[in-house]
Amino acid sequence: MREMIISELSQALYELARGFAHFLPRLIVMLILTFVGWVIAYVLRVALRSILRLIKFDKLSEKAGASQLLNKAALPSATELLSQFVFWVAWLGFILLGVSVLGILGLQDQIARFFLFLPRLFVAIFIMFFGMLAASFFSRAALLAAVNANVPSPRVLNLAVRSIIIIFVLSIVFEELGLAQHTMLIAFGIVFGALMLGLAIAFGIGGRDMAQRFLEKRFVRERKEENEDELSPL
C-alpha cells in the first residue's frame, strides 16, 4: 500500500510539474506582453499628450464645457484625462492579449468581445465630446439671443436647449454602445415630443397674444411701438 501511495503521489507531482512546465512559458509570455504593453501604452500616452497640447485640446474642451465639469469632479484636465484613458485602455488591451495566450477557455470569447467593443467605445466618446460642445454652443447662443431680445427667463431657455441636446446626444451614445438601445431612443422621443406639445399648447392658447406680437415684430418691421424709445446706435 505504501508503494501505491508513493507511486500515485509521484504521478500527481509529475503531472503537476508537467502542467506547470506547460504553463510557465505562457506565463512568461504573458508577463512579457504585459511589460511591453506598459511601455507602448506609456509611449502612446506621452505622444497623445503632446499632440493634444499642440492642438490646444484643453481649450476646445473648455469651450465644450467639459473642463468645468471635470473641475467640479476634481478630475485632471481633459488632455491629461484622455492621455491616461488611452494609456489604461492600451495597457489593458495588451494584458488581455497576454491572458488570452494563457489559453484559459471561456476567457477568449470575452476578450474578443472586448476588442470588438473598443471601436464603438471610442466613437461613443467622440460623439459625447462633440455633442457636449454643440450643447454648450447652442445653449449659449439661445441664452444671448434671449437676453438681447428681452425675453423673460432666459436662463430657463438656456437650460432647456442644453438639456435637449445632451439628452439627444446621450441617446445616440447609448445606442452606439449598445446599451438599452431602443429604450433610450424611445424615451428621448417621448420626452421631446411631450415638451414640444406642451410648448405648442402653451404658445397657442396661453401665449396667443405674445405670439402674435412676436411674429409681428419679426415680419412686420414698420410696427416699432416697442422700439420707439430705442435710440439708434449708429
Add this chain to the structure above:
Amino acid sequence: MPLNRDVLWYKDAIIYQVHVRTFHDSNGDGIGDFPGLEAKLDYLQELGVSAIWLMPFFPSPLRDDGYDIADYNAVHSSYGTLEDFRKFLQSAHDRGIRVIIEMVLNHTSDQHPWFQESRSSQDNPRRDWYVWSDTNTRYKEARIIFLDTEISNWAWDPISKSYYWHRFFSHQPDLNYDNPAVREQMWNVMEFWLEMGVDAFRLDAVPYLVEREGTNCENLPETHAVLKELRRKLDEKFPGRMLLAEANQWPADLRPYFGDGDEFHMAFHFPLMPRMFMAVKLEDRKPITEILQQTPEIPTSCQWSLFLRNHDELTLEMVTDMERDYMYDTYAGNKTMRLNLGIRRRLAPLLDNDRRRIELMNGMLMSLPGTPIIYYGDEIGMGDNINLGDRNGVRTPMQWSGGRNGGFSTADPERLYAPLIQDPVYGYPAVNVLRQTETEHSLFHWMRRIIAVRRSTGVFGRGSIEFLYPASHRILAYVRRLGNEAVLVVNNLASTAQAVELDLRQYKGNILIEMSGKNIFPRVSDLPYLLTMGPYQFYWFRLRRI
C-alpha cells in the same frame, strides 16, 4: 476741264477760301494780286478744290479789311485790274474751278461816291439811298454789333447836319433797302459780275438790310422779301449761280434764309464749328450730336456750309458761357489769343500741330453733311502770329517754299503787306508747299487724297445722315446714305485707343470696304460689329452688298 453744268454743283463742291492779297505777289510790291493767284491755280487744281471763295477785293479805304466798299465795279489797284480778274476767272473755269466773290449788300464805305452825294445835301437825288434821320432815337431796339468800338447805331454827319444809320462801323453807312432804286442798283452790281462769269456770291451781313420801328431790325420779313427778289432774278437770268448767306445765328434762326428753296442756296453752320473743337478736347461726341440734332431740315436744294477755320476769330458767340470758358481755358490759355468773343488762331496751332488731330478734324469736315470750306494754308498746316494785331495773325503770306519771302514775293521783306511766319515749327522753311508736294506723306498729299475720296461719291455732299449712338461716348459714328449708296463713318475722338461695338443690324449682309485703302473688312452680321480704333483715328467704310 470745263465746269460741270449741274445746278446743284455747290452740294459737291470743295471750297477754298483765300484773300488775293495773301496768296501770291506777281509784281514784287509785297502784296498778292490776281495774276499771282492765277499763276497758282495749278496748285489748287492739284489739291482738288472745285471752288475758290475770294475775300473782298474792291476799291476800299480798307478800314474794315475790304468790307467797306468804295466802288462795286472795280478791283483795288493793289490787286490788279478788272482785266486781270477776268483772266483769272477764265483760267479758273478752264481748270473746272468756280469762283465765289463777296458782295456786301448792307452798307458801303463812307468814301463811296453814292454816300458822298447822298450827304452833300438833303435834296440830292441819292439822298434817299441811305437811312437818314434828324434824331438818333429811331429803331431803339436794334442792338449794337461792334460793342468794342461803337456806342450807337446812329452817326452824326456834319455835312448834311443829320444822323445816318450804320449797323457796323460808323464809316460804313447802311443802304436804304426801302428805296427801289437801291435795290435796282444792287442787282445791277451783282449782274455786272455775273455777266463776267462769277459763279456765286457770299452775301455779307444779310439780316440787317431793312429797318422797322419797334423791332430789333434783324431778320425782318421785308429783308427776306428783298433777298427773295434777288434770288428770283438770279434764277431767271443766271441759273446755276449760287448765293451763300453769312448770318451768324443759331440754326433754327437761320432756317428762314433758305425760304422754300427760293432764297439762299447755302448758309454757314456757325455753331457746329466750335463744338467740333470742344468734342475733341472733351473726348465726347455730345457737343456735336446735340447741335446737329437741333439743326432743322432744310429744302433739298439747299446746303449747309461747314468750316474749321476762317479769316476771322474762331467765334464763340453761339455757345454757352460754360462752353466758352472751357474753350478759352483749353484752346487759348494765352489771353493774347482771345479776341472779341473768340480765339484768333489757325487750325494747326489750335491742335498743337498734332497731325492725327488735324486729320481727324478734316475727316469730320469732309464727312459731315454740308459743303466743306478749307482756309488757305490749313492744307499744309500753316501757323499763326498772334502778335500781329486784330485778326492779322491768321492772314500771313502763303508759304510756297523755303526761299526768300517763302516764295510769296520777290519784294524786300520789309515791304510785304504782313511779315511771314518764321518760327522753327511753323515757319516757311519748315512748312511750305514745295516741300510738301515732294513728300509723299505730307499733310498736303493727305488732304489731296481725302478730297479725292470725298469727291468720288455724291453721298457726302448730298446724302442723308443717321447717327449711331454706340455706348462709348468717345466714338462719333454715323451713316451717310444717298439712294443705294451708304457710307459708314466712325471717328475716335479720344487721344487713347478705343474698342467700340456698333449696332449695324439694319445693314446686315453688307461688306465694309475701307475707302482710302480699299481693303475689305468683315461682313455685318447680327452681332455687334467690333472695331478697334487708334488715337484720333477715323474710318470711312463703303457698305457694299455683294
Add this chain to the structure above:
Amino acid sequence: MAEESFLTDDFLRQLINVGEVDILVGLPTHNNAKTVGSVVHTIQSDILRCFPRERAVIINADGGSRDGTPELVTGVSIDDVRPASNLYALRTLHSISTKYATSPENGVALRTILAAAELLRAKACVMMSPESANIESEWLAKLLRPIYRDGFDLVTPTYRRHKFEGLLITNLVYPMIRALYGVRIREAYTPEFGFSGRLGSQFLGQHVWNDGSGGDGVELRFTLAAIMGGFRIGQSFLGGKDHIERRGADLVPALRETAGALFSTLEADFPLWSSVVGSKSVPTTGADPKALLEPVRVNRKRLRDMFSTGVAELDSVFQSILSPLTLAGLQRIARLGEEEFHYPAELWVRTVYEFATAYQKSVISRDHVIQALAPLFRGRVLTFVIENRNASADEVESNIEGLCLEFERLKPYLLQIWKSRE
C-alpha cells in the same frame, strides 16, 4: 490663377464704354425706390455744378432690388441718346448699374465699386447712401473736393446729430479707434465717404474679402486700412443726418459691424497699434457740428432692466470673458436702482478692452462675445443719457472727450491683458 471674376460680362462691357473717369460715385442699393430718386438727382446736379468739366460716372451696385431702384439710378445719365433732357451738361454723364447678388451684402457691393474705380482709373471716388432722406446739395462736393483738389485720400463726414444718437460711435468706435490708432475720426463707420483711387486700389488688393469675416463692417475696415497705410485723412461737415433707420436699428447687428469689425482687425494690426501713443486730430472742413438738443423720450427702465438681466443671466459667459474685478464692478452696478445707476467711464473702458482681448483669444465663439456685449452697452447708454440729459452741446462734447481720454489712458491696460492671455 484662374479665379472666377466677380464682375459680370455685362457690367464689364458697360465699364469699357464708360472709359477713364475723373470722378466716380458709388451707390449701393437694395429696394430704395422711395429715396434714391432725390439722392441721384442731387448727385447729378452737384456734378454738373461743381465738376462740370470732369469725366464722371455713377456706379450702382444693386443687391437684387425688386422695386425698380436700378432704373431710377440709370435714368439720371446725361448723353446724346436721350436728347430730351432739359439739363445742360458739357459732356456725357454716365450712370450704370450692376446686380452683384440676389440679396444685399455690403462687402460685395463695396468690392464691386472698388473694382470699377480701379478699372476706370478714377482719381476721386465717393460712396453715397441711397437712404439719405435729407441729402443736401454740395454733400458730394464736400466729400470730393478735398480728394480731387487737395490730395486727400480719405474724407469722412461729420454730421449734426442729436446728442443721444449714434452712441455706439461716440462711446465705443470713435474713442477706441482714437486710442488704439491715434487718429481722431469721428465717423469711421458711415455709408458716405470720399476716397482716392489710390486708396481704393490698395484696399481692393487686401485679403479682407476672403478671410471669412463675410464683409461685416467692411467700411470700418476701409477706414482702418487708410489709417494703417499712412494715407492722408480728413473730415468734412455735411449737415444733419437723417438716414432711414434700417441699418443699426438692431443693436446686435450694429455691434457686429462695428465692434466686431474693429476687434477682428486688432490681431493682425497689433504691431501697428501697439506702439501708438496719444492721438491727433485730422484736418476738418466745414462748420463744427453742434449736437442737437431737443428732448427725446428714452425708456430708461428698459435699458436698466436689460443691463441687469444681462449681467445676471450671462454670468457664466462673462466669467470666461471679463476679469473678476470688472465682473464684480458690473454686478455691483446691476444692483443699483434707476436713479443711482452709474456705469463709470473707466469701468466701461475696461469692459471693452477685456472683450476685445477675449474676442482675440476666442475663449468662446467670437460672435457670442459680441452678442454678450449688447446688454452692457445698454447700461453705458443709460449712464450717458443720465449724465447728459440737461447738458449743452459743448458739455456733451466735453463728456465725450473725457471718455476718449479715458480710453487713451487705459491703453497700457489693454496691452497688458493682451500679452498676458497668450
